[in-house]
Amino acid sequence: MIVFENMSVTYPDRERPALEGVELAIGEGELALVVGPTGAGKSTLLRSVNGLVPHFSGGRLTGRVLVDGRSTADHRPRDLADVVGFVGQDPDATFVADIVEDELAYSMENLGLSPPTMRRRVEDVLDILNLHSLRQRAIMSLSGGQRQRVAIGAVLTAAPRLLVLDEPTSSLDPISAEEVLAALSRLVHDQGVTIVVAEHRLERIVHAADVIVSVPETAGGVRAGPPAAMLALSSVAPPIVRLAQVAGWDPLPLSVRDARRLAGGLRQRLVVRPAAVGRPTPGPVVATVRRLSARYGRLLALEGVSLDLAAGEVTAVMGRNGAGKTTLLRHLVGLRSPEQGSVTVQGRKPSEMRPAEAVRLVGLVPQDPASMLSADSVVAECRDADHDASLAPGRTRATLERLMPGLSDQIHPRDLSEGQRLALALAIVLAPAPPLILLDEPTRGLDYIAKSRLTVMLRDLAAEGHSVVLATHDVELVADTADRVVVLADGEIITDGPTREVVCHTPGLAPQVARILAPTEWLTVAEVESALVDSGSIR
Amino acid sequence: MARRLTTLRVAPLHPVAWWAWAILLAAAAARTTNPLCLGLILAVAGWVVVSRRPQSTWARSYGTLLRLGALVVVIRVVVQVLFGERIPGHTLFTIPSLALPSWLAGVTLGGPVTADAVVGAACQGLRLAAILGCVGAANALVSPFRLLRCVPAGLYEIAVAVTVAVSFTPQVIASIGKVRDARRLRGRAVSGPAGMRGLAVPVLEGALERSLALAASMDSRGFGRRAVSSTRQRLASAATLAGLLGLAVGVYGVLDSGAPSGLGLPVVGVGALLVIAGLVATSVGSRTRYRPDRWAGREWVTVVVSAAALAAVIVVGRRDAASLAMPVYPLALPAVPPLALLGLLLAALPSVVAPPPIDTSVR
């Protein structure tokens, strides 16, 4: 279906190629998962499949890329629209119509299909992607996961034999992401579409993959192979694979189901109770929320929420979209002032403070860290932040260096990766050393490496005596990072307790390790590994 | 009822039919200053809007345009009171005169204010307000997206760009809110020039990134695939250019009485036809339309009743021009032209004929 023959790509004004000597063949009906660290060239590889590289991006292509027998050298993306469907990261940036149905028909109109064909395909795709109840809806009134499914549907109507998706879930919350990945695996299994997808959330899709294409940092090392073999060597792997490596399972299981079958022995080997792995006891209370209620128009967002946040503690706020997580954080940081109830941070009300003062008390990293960045280089951004919060010059830059060593000074903030951008925003928030630090959905778009780095950062902050609050859907992050979990539903706190207790007793919130090792209450690979080392069963 | 309509799609009235209805009604409004006629036109347009407008942001604009209409009436009256030409009539009160600099061509300020002048000005203002009401009705009744789907082939690219702009606007507004919050989170000023600067850059950068992603998506979905058949394209283009030249000559003809009599309106008409022909004839290659809006009985009824309203007003104007005007100098009660009023009432028919709107925001 796709053949890369000694393909190299060099972008304009760049001396070194982004990809070099790629030799690759992906067969009909396969699901190829492209993995690799951020910035290694995954996007370049995917975009060269339908000719966006080089026709759209500019630059030089040598070697050949053949898609269904057509060379991308003399077929522009639009000429390949009926063979390759391309879906990008952000569904909102792909829409040209306002109503779902019209969006689905757009590419067929460009292809000039006959109206009866268009009608039939739209109906088909509505069913395949389970969108039929949304057909008349304005796209902007849909949730993130629904929108991404519409974006996939919009390329699917052109009846491509190949679907290319560049991190289709990176701008979605985990629940929407699962919805989209489930749709993809249906497409592969039921419809036999060939799919090439780059994805961070390997745990959801890896079991469906036929091939893993690894794109390492070095330009010349693109390689493909069967999933288990590739993951065994890869630096990026889901918890299940790392657990398997610790436990020495062979063949590598790729789904929780397979892993549970192999896990019997491991459960017995783990003689210690996980609760023995302790967390430091929390310090004094930093922030207090009392009977807080909030509403948006007639919509109730929070109802009688009371909460104490302690120094040295990482608290995860979980719950579905619209449960009130973000509203709670906005109150804590003072973006909203409480209509009913009270919010105090170290005895002061953040909503009544001047912004320049409030940043020394409480800091929030918003969902989209890029919205905080307005300068034209990393160093200028740090300089502005020092100035805004009247800090000693160089303070923010030093904080950033600690969070993410070796980031270049002159790079434009918009050219940073998601993880680097998050680190920069976090550095700006952290530099005034506020005792309370809030992060709203921080793992959006982060790969495993960036996520584990974030975990270390947050644990360090808690150890230094900050109180850290995460609003997140990401159960793996919660398992790795949080001491305490607060679950919101319809604006009310329904659960508040230690992480292990809450997530192990709530199946929807359990991380992979807990699901594999249930009913024993293990949460992370690291815990299991150190327990095994302690008991002497591995070295 | 609402539930049934979302599953069974009743095609909304053709956007062009709504606009034709509104323009014809506005043309009728333009031919009269009789407050009875103008009031009826406002009422008819308002009634149709109330019964057939969809739940959407642009539908709320009707109120805005009505308020603008009221403002026009007020401005017109105030201007008349301050700067009006002084013609004797029922003097209401007198404001002191003020001589303005001589280069202002004899404009006078103040003087006696007559009831005739005020009522006359108010009725002229009301005429503009009625036109605004008709236009506002069309704005409220037609989704801009549907309207943009009706443009001729020659305007395809620009229509796509406008569609993108309209659908992206709410996202820009949301992103302005986000950036504003983020600035507070950094402890920065939110207002003033510094605030504007901090706002402009992240919003613009975000939007520009979006535009590139959108372009990639459009390109991958076959945008610009139209095969330009060059002879047809050249002909269409030539027709457009000739039409432009025709309009140029026609404008000269209309404006200059010294020009030959055939050079005015007829040439404008020919030019207009050529322009439209050029736009329609532009090659679209193999592009097709998904479920295009249909022009059926309802559409005809809508246009015909509105045309009838205009015709009634024209006929009355030919027979008895005075009955369509508000009598001032001397001031009197306005005439009641039955034929015109009846015709205008007919234009309310779309409130029954047009299908009720579909709600696109919720299931």
Added chain:
Amino acid sequence: MSADATRHGATRFTRRGALAVAVASLVGLAALSWPLFVHLSAQNNQAHAGDAPWVMAAIIPLLLVALLGEVTTGGIDAKGVALLGVLGAIGAALRIPSGGTAGFEPTFFLLFPAGYVLGRHFGFLLGALTLFASALVTGGVGPWLPFQMMAAAWMAYGAGLLPRRRGRWELAILAGYAAVACLLYGLLTNLWFWPYGAGTTTSFSFQPGAGVGHNLARFLAFDVTTSLGFDIPRAVVNAVLVLTVGRPVIAALRRASHKAAFGAAVEVPAALVDRGSSELRPVPTPRGASAVFAAAEDAPDGAQQLRR
């Protein structure tokens, strides 16, 4: 980041397109300013004076669609369309809070840097489109719209003609131009409104048949008394915005234009270079078994006749 990326601008008109802009602009200007130049004898001016406003109101939209159709058909690619749409959306969003309050219309502000950086042709399209999109969003489509679109298009086109300077002068020139252009915009759109808005019974109403000088003076009086109070603050606001926000906005636009690689060279394996970007060649119809849909259902050839 050099000017290279922006030298050609984001879109280019053909020679025919440029001719269309010239003709349409001339006719448009005539149609806007007809009350000043109309020179009629007393007896037939009544008929003409009655027709003229309506004829002109119909001509401008025609001019505009002809023009836009002529310059965009096949002459603008996906990047140009997307950039137009997104920048138009920002303009429209800026229009919403202002709501005509005391002339504070930052809508125009973006047109100046955009025309300057992305080229006069792109500016022309953006000016027209911004006004159109904002009218659609705010429900302000009306007879005044084509005139506003035309005037805004000229404004942004002019920004593309400004001399290129570096450093301080760049902003000063742009801000000065912004102030003048905003005042002219007010004057032009007012010129359109004058015959209708001032009625026929005030001392600065349009007088059919009076001389150019006489009507010009009356018009200026109308402009000074009714709208200069809005136009001057608007000009000041936009000029100040250019001075304060212009630099980062220009930088952002240059960066975007560079990233979008307008006109960047595409190099592909040697034998295929020429065929790569020429006209669309017939592409094989997907007769092969599609994964999702049954084969042999497509009939692009039959599609033509079903097009409306």
